[in-house]
Amino acid sequence: MTSTLDINGKSVAVKAAPETPLLWVLRDELGLTGTKFGCGMAQCGACTVHVNGDPVRSCVTPIAALAGAKIATIESLGGTHPLQQAWVKHDVPQCGYCQSGQIMSAAALLASTKSPSDADIDNAMSGNICRCGTYQRIRAAIKDAAGLTAAPVVAAPAAAKPTASNDIDDEIAAASGSTGRGVGQ
Ligand code: FES
Numbered sequence: 155m156t157s158t159l160d161i162n163g164k165s166v167a168v169k170a171a172p173e174t175p176l177l178w179v180l181r182d183e184l185g186l187t188g189t190k191f192g193c194g195m196a197q198c199g200a201c202t203v204h205v206n207g208d209p210v211r212s213c214v215t216p217i218a219a220l221a222g223a224k225i226a227t228i229e230s231l232g233g234t235h236p237l238q239q240a241w242v243k244h245d246v247p248q249c250g251y252c253q254s255g256q257i258m259s260a261a262a263l264l265a266s267t268k269s270p271s272d273a274d275i276d277n278a279m280s281g282n283i284c285r286c287g288t289y290q291r292i293r294a295a296i297k298d299a300a301g302l303t304a305a306p307v308v309a310a311p312a313a314a315k316p317t318a319s320n321d322i323d324d325e326i327a328a329a330s331g332s333t334g335r336g337v338g339q
Pocket residue numbers: 190191192193194195196197198199200201202211212213214
């Protein structure tokens with residue numbers, strides 16, 4: 155039996171059984187591997203896609219529920235979406251695994267809310283987990299893409315020139331603190 159799905163603006167015939175989660179069809183049958191498997195239980199957001207514009211967990215969405223729906227994956231953004239440009243500008247990803255899901259949730263937010271507040275962002279992104287803790291950079295990138303003022307994420311390097319005998323230790327500490335990659339970011 156085949157099903158027909160509307161994915162990224164194209165009508166696609168798939169062979170998977172109707173109860174198969176969309177995530178498996180995207181990755182294994184269609185080769186759209188930008189959408190990631192994380193928990194498989196709607197708990198992490200790594201598998202987020204859009205269904206009729208809403209962010210949906212594809213790991214728990216059977217294709218039987220998607221007849222006539224418009225599905226969009228990270229591939230539909232084309233690499234040049236304002237969010238993707240902001241993600242690059244703010245150097246958001248660390249390991250990167252969660253990031254396509256993060257961007258899809260952010261894209262759904264900006265499609266419905268042109269100027270999101272911090273609370274709007276936190277609410278929209280609360281279901282997307284990042285084990286690397288990139289949340290501050292994600293928020294800054296969303297604000298940047300929305301044309302809002304984003305708080306600086308990376309601290310400016312220290313201007314003072316060390317003069318004491320422990321100059322090297324001070325320089326290493328200053329350099330470490332200027333990377334913006336510390337735990338909790
Ligand atoms: S893999 Fe779907 S929410 Fe985690």
